[in-house]
């Protein structure tokens with residue numbers, strides 16, 4: 001029982017961290033609350049389903065789907081969002097990204113119907129850890145999430161590109177003054193966020209269902225985690241993701257998994273009232 | 286030969302016109318100061334040169350190219366760097382990281398020698414190399430801001446009121462550093478309120494009031510003109 005809690009908590013947490021990382025990055029770097037973030041997750045999942053059922057090998061399906069969501073993210077930032085940002089009202093961006101997410105939902109409903117789909121597992125050898133049998137698909141999701149997060153952190157802290165992202169997040173004006181093309185950094189950041197959300201959407205597809213409203217719960221969870229971690233803070237988001245992941249395991253252990261979202265929101269409200277700056281306490285990626 | 290030439294520039298914020306037909310030239314290798322009271326448009330002038338504000342009218346030339354309306358990052362990469370009002374350091378990065386980030390678009394091999402150069406100008410920074418910029422005192426932050434602008438290896442260095450809000454003894458250290466930069470032959474355009482600090486290091490001076498240049502000339506002319514000093518500088 002306890003081992004199950006421990007292991008499932010870690011798996012949930014790592015996936016949440018992967019999703020929240022991109023959401024947090026978009027806010028921290030570009031100052032944008034991107035309500036389309038959950039939609040990347042959905043789009044990638046549907047695309048992989050579509051490609052695999054069309055007979056394309058799964059590896060190529062995954063790569064193609066991720067490339068498409070990255071281009072989608074870059075496009076949304078480069079044209080509509082940067083345009084709206086110049087107009088100076090962040091509410092326009094909220095409405096635009098939310099509207100686009102609903103549009104995507106209806107588009108997929110139209111194309112694929114309201115049924116639930118899933119895709120074959122990428123790795124189906126189950127493993128025994130601490131006496132618990134862990135399905136291969138879940139273990140795979142965990143490992144991919146952890147590796148991806150580590151790679152992103154290395155990318156941000158070690159590469160020339162990452163340093164430009166870091167500089168832009170701290171002071172966009174100062175970054176421009178030292179020669180950083182911040183509009184381009186915004187586009188790259190959004191594309192990266194789309195990639196991360198897309199990876200999460202693909203690795204969960206073998207064990208969670210693909211459906212046209214999967215974006216909303218994902219968005220709510222990412223949002224909750226990022227508020228809890230301190231808007232825009234990457235370490236904060238990762239810590240908060242693990243807190244929420246384990247909380248979810250705990251709630252489903254002692255109560256019922258259908259209550260987890262309610263508990264998430266209650267915790268977020270408590271934080272908004274007593275510690276609105278989140279766990280890390282200040283805005284920094 | 287003038288390296289920077291501004292002709293009849295009109296610029297401001299939305300409907301609020303601040304610079305109202307301003308013209309200015311900066312000679313290569315010289316230090317030109319623009320003196321003016323609070324709100325006269327000094328920062329607006331520097332923001333217009335660096336592309337943060339797009340002028341409504343007029344042109345700005347850097348060497349032989351027209352840079353009017355270009356993006357800030359492009360202007361920076363062309364060789365115009367600004368130590369801005371409010372210093373605008375990257376607060377969570379260390380002094381070293383703040384300086385290194387400015388060398389991103391220049392030759393890598395020169396990084397070390399440039400660091401040596403700025404430590405020579407502001408020796409105090411060498412001891413603070415690993416301190417987070419946001420935790421430093423105002424004077425130290427101003428030194429980092431100027432040092433960061435130098436790290437770009439600009440052809441012209443723009444300085445926005447480096448003396449602002451600092452104690453006299455710190456101002457002296459800052460201006461001593463600026464003087465050392467000047468002695469290397471770097472072209473400098475500095476905007477200031479504090480005439481006593483700026484006059485000893487400048488070759489020529491313009492007086493700005495209500496977005497217009499009221500007077501331009503050599504420092505010696507200003508020193509010998511009591512009525513001018515009285516009416517504009519209160520000296």
Ligand SMILES: Nc1ncnc2c1ncn2[C@@H]1O[C@H](COP(=O)(O)OP(=O)(O)O)[C@@H](O)[C@H]1O
Pocket residue numbers: 298301303321322323324325326327328329330
């Ligand atoms: N962001 C802004 N929006 C609107 N007006 C501004 C802004 N910044 C400065 N101003 C106005 O422009 C004028 C010149 O300001 P500024 O260039 O900052 O003066 P200085 O640097 O000489 O003190 C002032 O009247 C100021 O109120």
Ligand SMILES: [Mg+2]
Pocket residue numbers: 327328329370446
């Ligand atoms: Mg000013």
